[in-house]
Amino acid sequence: MKQEDTRQKILDKALELFAAKGYDSVSVGEIAQAVGIKAPSLYNHFPGKQAIFDAIVEATAAQYEADTDRIDIHVQDAGQDIPVFTEITEDALFEKVRQIFSYSLHNETISRFRRMMTIEQFRSPELAALYSRRYVGRVLDYHAGIFRALIAAGEICPEDPDTLAMLYVAPVVTLLGVCDRQPEREAECLERLRKHVGLFFRMVHGKTPESGGDDGTAR
Missing domain, CATH: 1.10.357 (Tetracycline Repressor; domain 2)
Structure with missing residues (x-):
């Protein structure tokens, strides 16, 4: 899996888990498992769970602006x-x-x-x-x-x-x-x-x- 594909999948799976269970109830290990990688590999893309959350906020804002522009x-x-x-x-x-x-x-x-x-x-x-x-x-x-x-x-x-x-x-x-x-x-x-x-x-x-x-x- 390409580096950028893995990063996007981390964001997608983290958002899915956060939406279902809440931020505090989801661990980095759980996100990694949902993506199909090991936790140490996840840290190659994000320094921690808060960084994943922040990236979700930024990416979603950009997507909303692009989509509603149409x-x-x-x-x-x-x-x-x-x-x-x-x-x-x-x-x-x-x-x-x-x-x-x-x-x-x-x-x-x-x-x-x-x-x-x-x-x-x-x-x-x-x-x-x-x-x-x-x-x-x-x-x-x-x-x-x-x-x-x-x-x-x-x-x-x-x-x-x-x-x-x-x-x-x-x-x-x-x-x-x-x-x-x-x-x-x-x-x-x-x-x-x-x-x-x-x-x-x-x-x-x-x-x-x-x-x-x-x-x-x-x-």
Whole structure:
């Protein structure tokens, strides 16, 4: 096995074990066994378990950015995506949310990393801060930036963008958590997600069911 292949397999197997059992419950020997190498060989690639964890955090962030770039989601740079959300339709907005929701749920690496961090946020203040920054802070900041630009352009109601971000993001994160715990509820959660996005879209655009067509939906 090539050096780089072995390194990647160490990261993959470590993430799988950390997501299932938690960081403290997994030993270097257990990771090595899962990879199919002996513990001393693992140290040729990483100096210890913490280095493996740190490499997982870095690699997963890079993968997320590369993958979401394909659907015009750049959480680190809201300004890059403002043209995508300008004059977007309700259906197009839901499709974008559905794509990122499904990606977050079904990409094995991203899903395992989220489960790992859900456990590890209680292990140390540093990891709690990382969890808050990655899954709360940067997502809220990103959407607040989008809403701020749309408000300035007169596209949506002039409400506080940070509060709008909280209203928009919180149900999505809640539904993702439900699917993590109960995957059999995915279809139900996607329908709830569709209704949430539709309601939010109509709310920020100042539309009500009465302002829509004959079927009571906004156009």
